[in-house]
Amino acid sequence: MDIIDHIAAIPLFQGLLKEYHEDLTTIVVDQIFRRGQIIFSDGDEGNGFYVVISGRVKIFKVSPEGKEQILHFFGPGELFGEVPVFAGEHFPAHAESIEESRIFFFPRDAFIDIIRENPSLSLSMLAVLSRRLRTFTMLIEDISLKEVPGRLSAYLIYLSEHKDGTDDLILDISKGQLASLLGTIPETLSRILSRMAREKLICLDGPRCIQILDRNGLLELASGERRL
Amino acid sequence: MDIIDHIAAIPLFQGLLKEYHEDLTTIVVDQIFRRGQIIFSDGDEGNGFYVVISGRVKIFKVSPEGKEQILHFFGPGELFGEVPVFAGEHFPAHAESIEESRIFFFPRDAFIDIIRENPSLSLSMLAVLSRRLRTFTMLIEDISLKEVPGRLSAYLIYLSEHKDGTDDLILDISKGQLASLLGTIPETLSRILSRMAREKLICLDGPRCIQILDRNGLLELASGERRL
């Protein structure tokens, strides 16, 4: 598969004329990152953005004591690191490849030139950023307004709805990473999972398998009507 | 002062041809909100965005138990409620006028038409959204990775730097609102303020006046090197 095909397959660039796809081909930097490799760090200067072609990337913050808060996971077709492109200054968080990943890097200036000529591209980009703001709003709500069982319930419901809608869930990240995404630590997550299992809300079916037994109960936890 | 002058004064519309300012005049809805009035609610359908002309607006989330988390305060020249314009769906939070405010509302479709013809406007909008993402990233970091004294210190330092840089601060919001912005409750904020005063980090000079006595100490708290 050619580079131009990968570019044409990126949702952000759908609806862009082939001519511009070709332009992008000439400026793109094609990179491979290994598992655990840092792509950029909080505070680094950014002069372009990234798109995941294959693999997975996590975006996160770290406290001085070493605790980390994951902001996003991004997979194929998704872009990240775009804030400095439009707002200037530095990356506001770290990016790490959590498995072997192929990443395309698009330098800022050439990209801005293309956006100037393509209103539909800029609208797509505005949509991407707006959706991201929505995600952050929900994350802030979760972290600040719910306790851990509520956040976990909301995540499980989300997983179920964004997969096949069934009750059998397969975590695509480790429990340690899930803890970080939920703004807590592995010990706490582990305790709450077993408490939920004891209350027959879920059933733990192995390392990364969770079965939802009482969806309503989870919804009540997520909305704060009920405590564990 | 005419409506077109107000529109021309909005930073987002700087650099836009006068012709477009005139177009905007024909679609804008000029509104006054009283103190405490709700502008829109979390989940409402959004078909346009707002710009503060005068007064102040707070954007916030509310938990089922009634605790609120403030996401932003916006003042003259700033826009809000733009997420549904580009991402579709509903407002992700509530907006309330915290004093008598004059607000311009711009309906979505007409605005999108203008953006299509004005690359520089879309770049301005991208910059606005990117800055907002940066702000949210910092808010998440604060809430999730720092404890309340750290968040408060960071806020005080921020206030001092974004005003005149002096050590005498005047809060432009009530302590209750500040607590909500910091993701805590008034009682906790009050306790921590008096603890900081006891430790000679600050001096409480009346209802809304705080004097910074030990800026370094505050910086250490904000960065987590030190605990209260």
Added chain:
DNA sequence: CGTGGCCTTGATAAAGTTCAAGAGCCGTGG
């Protein structure tokens, strides 16, 4: 078969919230 990563469990401690009561401030109206 041992080693390292990831996960679980327990005891303990810290931070923050809740509940309750009271202080200070201010505008209104008797």
Added chain:
DNA sequence: CCACGGCTCTTGAACTTTATCAAGGCCACG
């Protein structure tokens, strides 16, 4: 002019949630 009610803010004590520290279990991989 002073008393009243309604605010916001403060303080105290009990309680809840979560983090920390420490130990042990499970499993895959060499």
